[in-house]
Amino acid sequence: MKRSNLLKLVQAAMDEYDVYGPVQRRTTWVFDKIDDPNRIDMDYDNTMMSLKKFFIPSKEVMMRFNLREMSIDDSLPDVKAERPQLLVGVHACDIHALLFLDKVFGGKYVDPYYVARRENTTIIGLNCIDPCKYGFCKSVNTHMVNEGYDLYLTPIAGDKYYVHVGSPKGDRLLTIADKLLGEATDEGHKAFKTSMKHKHKSLPVGLHLDNINETFDMAWDDPIWVRLGEECMNCGSCALVCPTCYCYDVADELDLSLSGADRTRKWSTCLYHDFALVAGPHNFRGDPSARLKHRFYHKIRGALHDHGIIACTGCGRCIEHCPAGISVKDVAYELQKRWVGAPVVKGG
Amino acid sequence: MVQITLTRTNEYLPDLAKLVKKTKLTEMESLFEFEFLDNNVRKYFTYSPGQFVQVSIFGIGEAPFSVSSTPTRPGNLELGIRQTGDVTDAIHNLNVGNVVGIRGPYGNGFPIDKLCGKNLLFIAGGIGMVPLRSVINYVVDKRDDYGKVTIFYGACLPDERVFVDELENVWPNAADVEMHQTVDECHETWQGNVGVVTCLFDVCKVASENTVAMICGPPVMYKFVVQDLMKLGFKGDDILLSLERKMQCGVGKCAHCQIGHKLTCIDGPVFTFSEVQRLQEAI
Numbered sequence: 189m190k191r192s193n194l195l196k197l198v199q200a201a202m203d204e205y206d207v208y209g210p211v212q213r214r215t216t217w218v219f220d221k222i223d224d225p226n227r228i229d230m231d232y233d234n235t236m237m238s239l240k241k242f243f244i245p246s247k248e249v250m251m252r253f254n255l256r257e258m259s260i261d262d263s264l265p266d267v268k269a270e271r272p273q274l275l276v277g278v279h280a281c282d283i284h285a286l287l288f289l290d291k292v293f294g295g296k297y298v299d300p301y302y303v304a305r306r307e308n309t310t311i312i313g314l315n316c317i318d319p320c321k322y323g324f325c326k327s328v329n330t331h332m333v334n335e336g337y338d339l340y341l342t343p344i345a346g347d348k349y350y351v352h353v354g355s356p357k358g359d360r361l362l363t364i365a366d367k368l369l370g371e372a373t374d375e376g377h378k379a380f381k382t383s384m385k386h387k388h389k390s391l392p393v394g395l396h397l398d399n400i401n402e403t404f405d406m407a408w409d410d411p412i413w414v415r416l417g418e419e420c421m422n423c424g425s426c427a428l429v430c431p432t433c434y435c436y437d438v439a440d441e442l443d444l445s446l447s448g449a450d451r452t453r454k455w456s457t458c459l460y461h462d463f464a465l466v467a468g469p470h471n472f473r474g475d476p477s478a479r480l481k482h483r484f485y486h487k488i489r490g491a492l493h494d495h496g497i498i499a500c501t502g503c504g505r506c507i508e509h510c511p512a513g514i515s516v517k518d519v520a521y522e523l524q525k526r527w528v529g530a531p532v533v534k535g536g
Numbered sequence: 537m538v539q540i541t542l543t544r545t546n547e548y549l550p551d552l553a554k555l556v557k558k559t560k561l562t563e564m565e566s567l568f569e570f571e572f573l574d575n576n577v578r579k580y581f582t583y584s585p586g587q588f589v590q591v592s593i594f595g596i597g598e599a600p601f602s603v604s605s606t607p608t609r610p611g612n613l614e615l616g617i618r619q620t621g622d623v624t625d626a627i628h629n630l631n632v633g634n635v636v637g638i639r640g641p642y643g644n645g646f647p648i649d650k651l652c653g654k655n656l657l658f659i660a661g662g663i664g665m666v667p668l669r670s671v672i673n674y675v676v677d678k679r680d681d682y683g684k685v686t687i688f689y690g691a692c693l694p695d696e697r698v699f700v701d702e703l704e705n706v707w708p709n710a711a712d713v714e715m716h717q718t719v720d721e722c723h724e725t726w727q728g729n730v731g732v733v734t735c736l737f738d739v740c741k742v743a744s745e746n747t748v749a750m751i752c753g754p755p756v757m758y759k760f761v762v763q764d765l766m767k768l769g770f771k772g773d774d775i776l777l778s779l780e781r782k783m784q785c786g787v788g789k790c791a792h793c794q795i796g797h798k799l800t801c802i803d804g805p806v807f808t809f810s811e812v813q814r815l816q817e818a819i
Contacts, residue, residue, distance in 0.1 A: 486791075
C-alpha cells in the first residue's frame with residue numbers, strides 16, 4: 189500500500205469509526221482524535237501517554253446511584269454502545285502492553301468495561317524499523333508482534349507499507365480500503381525483508397532478559413533501593429505514562445443535590461503514599477523506597493510470576509518523564525551486572 | 537444436591553441489601569445484619585468462612601468486610617464492623633431498614649473441608665475475631681467433623697473484646713472446646729490473664745500434632761504468634777493466616793491489596809505460613 193493511501197483509508201474509515209492517531213503537539217506526540225487524516229504523523233518518535241487511556245480512561249464513571257430511589261444505573265451499556273475506535277500507527281511495544289492488560293483484566297473475574305472497549309477497537313500497528321529516543325524494546329523482546337493487531341504496517345522502500353492482516357477486524361478494514369492496497373508483489377516481499385534486516389540492525393539491545401527473575405530475587409536487599417527511594421519523588425509520572433500500569437482507585441462522587449452519586453475509578457499508582465494505607469491507620473508501604481521497590485518488583489518479578497511475561501514493554505516513557513532521572517533499564521542493568529554478571533549487550 | 541451459584545455480567549455491580557439488625561459489640565464495633573432485597577440473591581447467596589464482601593454506601597464509597605456469620609446458619613449476613621473511616625462511619629449511622637449495596641463473596645476463605653478430622657487452634661487478636669467467629673461457629677455446628685478446638689483470644693482492654701457472650705458463655709460450654717482469653721493491660725474489672733495473646737501459650741499447652749492453627753489479628757501480631765507456633769513444632773502448611781490489605785475492587789484488578797505479586801483479594805485473604813514465608817512484606 190502506498191503511504192499516501194493510508195490517509196485515504198483513514199478518511200474512509202471515519203464514517204464508521206472514531207479514529208485516533210499520533211499527532212505532534214508542542215515537544216511531543218499524542219494519540220489524538222483525527223478529523224483530518226493529514227494531521228497523522230506516522231514518523232512519530234513516541235507519544236507521551238500510552239494507549240491504555242482508550243481502554244481504562246484516566247477517570248471513568250462505572251455506575252450512577254440514585255439515592256432517592258436507591259437504584260443503580262450501570263454505565264456498561266453506554267460503553268458498549270460507543271462508536272467503534274480505530275487506533276492508527278500503534279508501535280509494537282504498545283501492542284504488547286495491550287496483550288498484557290488483556291491478561292490482567294481477563295482471568296477469573298472479567299472487567300467488563302475494559303473488555304467492551306477492547307472488543308470495540310480496531311488497531312493498525314506500525315512496525316518501527318528505526319529506534320526511538322528512549323525505547324529499548326529489543327532488550328525486552330517487544331519489538332516484534334505476532335498478535336494484537338488487526339493490520340500491521342511495515343514501512344518499505346518506495347514510500348509504501350507492507351501490510352499484515354491479523355484478524356477479521358483487519359479484513360473488515362480492507363473492505364473499506366477497497367482498491368487502496370493490492371496483493372504484495374515479489375518486489376514488495378523483497379523490500380519487506382530489506383526493511384526487517386535494517387530494523388534488526390538498527391534497534392539496540394541495552395539489556396538482556398536472561399536471569400531477570402533470579403536477579404530480582406537476589407536483589408531484594410540491594411542498597412540500590414534505598415538510594416533510588418531517596419531520589420524518587422513518588423510523583424507517579426512513570427506509572428501514569430506506563431502502558432501497562434493499570435492500578436486504579438475507586439471513589440464515589442456525590443452530586444451537589446445529594447440525590448445522586450457517581451462511582452468512579454481513576455488511575456492511581458503504588459507510588460502514592462496512601463496506596464496501601466488501611467484503617468487503623470496502618471500503612472503497609474509507608475516508606476517511599478518500599479513503594480518504588482514494589483513497583484519495580486511488581487512490573488518485573490510479579491508479572492513474570494503471574495503472567496509469564498514482564499510488564500515492561502521497553503517503550504521508554506518512564507525514562508523520558510521521570511523528573512528524578514530514574515531509568516528502569518539502567519536499574520535492571522545495574523542489578524544484573526551485580527548479581528548475575530553483565531548481560532550481553534549489542535550496539536545498534 | 538445441585539449447587540446453584542449466582543453469575544453476574546458485571547462483577548462490580550452490587551446487590552441491594554437492607555439493614556435488619558444492628559447490635560453494639562463495643563464502643564467502636566457493632567454487628568450489622570443485612571438481608572438481600574432480591575429473592576434470588578437471598579436464596580442463593582452463600583459463602584465460606586473467611587471470605588469477605590464489599591459493602592457500598594452509595595455516594596460515600598465501598599469497603600471490604602469479613603463475614604462474621606456462618607453458612608451453617610442460613611439467614612442474614614452478619615458483618616462485624618469497626619467505626620474508623622468514611623464508609624464505616626456511614627455504616628454505623630445506618631438505621632434499620634436502610635439500604636446498602638453488597639457484592640461478593642470474595643477471597644478464598646479457610647479450607648474448611650480439608651480441615652475435617654483435625655484439631656483446630658484459633659488465635660485472634662482484637663477484631664481479628666470477626667472472620668474467625670465464622671469458622672468457629674461453623675465448626676461448633678459441625679462438631680463431629682473436627683477434633684479438639686482451642687481458642688486463644690487477646691484484646692487490649694476487657695471492654696474492647698468483641699462477641700463477649702460467645703467468648704464467655706457459648707464457646708466455653710461447647711463440646712470439646714477450650715477457651716482462653718487475655719487482655720494487654722491490667723484492669724480492675726478483669727480477673728483473667730494479662731499480657732499479649734502469645735502469653736496464652738504458657739497458660740495452655742498446645743500439641744502441634746494433627747493440629748491446624750488459624751490466626752487473625754492486627755499486623756504486628758502475626759510474626760510473634762508464628763514464632764511461638766514454630767517452636768511448638770507446627771509446620772508452615774498448618775498455620776493459616778487471614779491477612780488484611782486495602783481491597784478495593786475485590787476481584788484482582790486494582791492492585792491495592794498486593795503482597796508482592798499475590799493479591800489478597802483473590803489469592804487470599806487466607807494464606808498458609810509457607811506461602812507467606814516466600815513473600816516479602818507480608819507479615
